Amino acid sequence: MASIHADVTLVGGGIMSATLAMLIHRLDPTLHICMLEQLPDIALESSAALHNAGTGHAGYCELNYTPRAGNGEIQIERALEINAAFEISLQFWSHLVETDPLHITPTTFINRVPHLSAVWGAQNIDYLKARFNALKSHHFFSHMQWADDTQTLQQWMPLMLAGRPADQPLAATRVEHGADVNFGALTHTLVSHLQAHANFELLTHTKVTQLQRQHGANHWRISAKTTGKAQTTPPQRGATFSIESPFVFLGAGGSALHLLQKSGIPEAAGYGGFPVSGQWLICQNPELIQQHHAKVYSLAPVGAPPMSVPHLDTRIIDGKPSLLFGPYAGFTTRFLKNGSRLDLMKSVKPHNLKSLLGAGSYNLDLTTYLVKEALQSHEQRIQSLATFVPLARAEDWQLAHAGKRVQVIKRCEQKWGKLEFGTEIVAAQDGSLAALLGASPGASVSVKTMLDVLERCFPQQMQSAVWQDKLKAMIPSYGRSLIQDAELTASVRQRTLTTLKLAP
Numbered sequence: 001m002a003s004i005h006a007d008v009t010l011v012g013g014g015i016m017s018a019t020l021a022m023l024i025h026r027l028d029p030t031l032h033i034c035m036l037e038q039l040p041d042i043a044l045e046s047s048a049a050l051h052n053a054g055t056g057h058a059g060y061c062e063l064n065y066t067p068r069a070g071n072g073e074i075q076i077e078r079a080l081e082i083n084a085a086f087e088i089s090l091q092f093w094s095h096l097v098e099t100d101p102l103h104i105t106p107t108t109f110i111n112r113v114p115h116l117s118a119v120w121g122a123q124n125i126d127y128l129k130a131r132f133n134a135l136k137s138h139h140f141f142s143h144m145q146w147a148d149d150t151q152t153l154q155q156w157m158p159l160m161l162a163g164r165p166a167d168q169p170l171a172a173t174r175v176e177h178g179a180d181v182n183f184g185a186l187t188h189t190l191v192s193h194l195q196a197h198a199n200f201e202l203l204t205h206t207k208v209t210q211l212q213r214q215h216g217a218n219h220w221r222i223s224a225k226t227t228g229k230a231q232t233t234p235p236q237r238g239a240t241f242s243i244e245s246p247f248v249f250l251g252a253g254g255s256a257l258h259l260l261q262k263s264g265i266p267e268a269a270g271y272g273g274f275p276v277s278g279q280w281l282i283c284q285n286p287e288l289i290q291q292h293h294a295k296v297y298s299l300a301p302v303g304a305p306p307m308s309v310p311h312l313d314t315r316i317i318d319g320k321p322s323l324l325f326g327p328y329a330g331f332t333t334r335f336l337k338n339g340s341r342l343d344l345m346k347s348v349k350p351h352n353l354k355s356l357l358g359a360g361s362y363n364l365d366l367t368t369y370l371v372k373e374a375l376q377s378h379e380q381r382i383q384s385l386a387t388f389v390p391l392a393r394a395e396d397w398q399l400a401h402a403g404k405r406v407q408v409i410k411r412c413e414q415k416w417g418k419l420e421f422g423t424e425i426v427a428a429q430d431g432s433l434a435a436l437l438g439a440s441p442g443a444s445v446s447v448k449t450m451l452d453v454l455e456r457c458f459p460q461q462m463q464s465a466v467w468q469d470k471l472k473a474m475i476p477s478y479g480r481s482l483i484q485d486a487e488l489t490a491s492v493r494q495r496t497l498t499t500l501k502l503a504p
């Protein structure tokens with residue numbers, strides 16, 4: 001069996017692996033990076049444009065990031081963390097545009113689309129007003145606007161006002177410099193840039209079959225096989241080979257859990273996954289698309305997972321505006337859109353059975369909700385849409401499938417296991433392997449998340465003067481707190497909003 005060497009091996013060709021590859025390449029161009037993708041091309045799973053919301057998650061509009069505590073106070077800490085993390089992404093993307101302006105054009109992957117939160121009913125408006133007051137007091141959200149008058153709301157979201165009862169209380173908040181991000185296009189931009197360098201190699205049609213730590217050799221052996229028209233010489237279906245690598249990153253979306261289990265590292269014990277499917281209604285009527293330019297989020301139904309927070313979204317894909325509503329969650333046993341129905345079953349191991357049973361017993365209502373969502377008719381989905389677009393007609397909207405999300409299940413002493421709706425890095429103690437599990441806010445905070453991977457797996461290099469200088473050049477706020485420093489935030493935003501053409 002043929003063998004190749006790579007200093008860094010990335011399994012999965014999505015936005016996370018592409019971001020990590022670009023960071024490592026900028027920090028040390030001498031390192032040989034190999035990216036493995038089992039599909040014919042990169043960014044075909046969760047990073048694909050229509051497989052995610054495309055929202056540059058910054059806490060501006062997502063109400064699930066600002067829950068109300070039992071004492072009535074709005075908890076804004078999560079929104080602050082996500083906003084700070086997204087600002088890091090914006091800084092890194094700005095750096096890429098500034099250093100390669102001829103090949104990296106911001107409007108190909110990011111565009112300004114205002115972020116709104118809209119609610120109806122007196123109780124919900126009271127919550128939104130309290131949220132607005134809590135957020136606006138922090139410098140991150142000082143530009144947030146409030147409206148509960150028909151004239152302003154008509155300007156902000158005319159499609160949602162048309163046909164709405166005049167006596168229905170309605171209110172909204174708005175941040176004008178919100179972003180729509182095409183993470184598929186961004187992934188292709190990053191990888192195309194990397195492919196111009198000899199120390200980067202992309203292998204598509206390549207499936208990892210085994211991960212083995214080579215004791216005493218300080219590296220991993222990754223066994224793989226080609227699955228189609230792979231980049232081998234000569235092309236040979238089913239050809240097997242291995243990669244010897246001192247560092248491995250598992251950024252393969254839902255499949256990262258399976259690969260993490262194959263690694264056998266003790267840190268993987270107890271982890272499981274709960275897959276959730278998603279669907280969108282996509283508008284087919286150009287006249288309606290022209291009447292809406294915003295991402296409008298509202299409150300999720302009781303029992304719904306955070307990824308099912310309903311929103312009416314303007315998307316800019318390949319320079320063309322489109323309009324989506326959803327997502328409609330559903331039950332699935334696949335971990336990837338191109339995965340197997342046996343994915344969930346194959347993920348059950350003796351070490352995580354207790355976690356799975358515990359999380360399952362405490363989330364029966366979620367499973368029931370997902371099954372009901374999956375069984376909805378087109379007419380029922382249009383009825384849900386009508387809460388946002390009162391004059392919605394079934395013939396103007398078409399159902400499309402989004403990507404799969406595998407929520408993290410982990411050990412919990414009180415409940416055996418718990419279900420989490422964020423992202424989590426699981427890394428070997430020696431830093432030789434790291435895996436990314438979970439979903440939202442995911443891609444939006446990819447740069448911060450990959451910096452966390454580097455800090456855990458390359459601690460000495462990250463503390464070196466050379467890497468520190470390069471990090472601060474790429475991300476001026478690196479090592480400082482945007483949450484605490486209003487002046488730093490203002491400086492950073494002035495640069496990123498201008499460079500990425502997001503300024504109002």
